[in-house]
Amino acid sequence: MTRAEAEERARRLQENDPDRETHRFIAREGTAGEWEVARVEIPASLRRGKLTETTEARPRPPTGDDPRTGNERRMPGLPGGL
DSSP states (O other): OOHHHHHHHHHHHHHHOTTTTTEEEEEEEOTTSOEEEEEEEOOGGGOOOOOOSOOOOOOOOOOOOOOSOHHHHHSOSSGGGO
16 A cells, blocks of 8 residues: 555545544554554543534623732832832
C-alpha cells in the first residue's frame, strides 16, 4: 500500500468509526517500507467534546466593595501609605 492509499483509507475509516471521539486512524510506515493504517487512542486530556453552534454569554458578577480602609484608598503608592 502506498502512502496516499494509506492516508485515504485512514480518512475513510475515521469518518465511519463510531469511536471517532476517542480514537484516530493514522497512516504510518511499517518495518518493510509498506504503509499501513493504525488506530490510536487519544488521551483523555486531549479529547475535544462535540462542538456547538452557539456560545452562551452570561452576565458578569457584580464587583465587590473595595476591601481597603479609607486611609489606604486615599494614600498613593504602597498599601497603607508605607
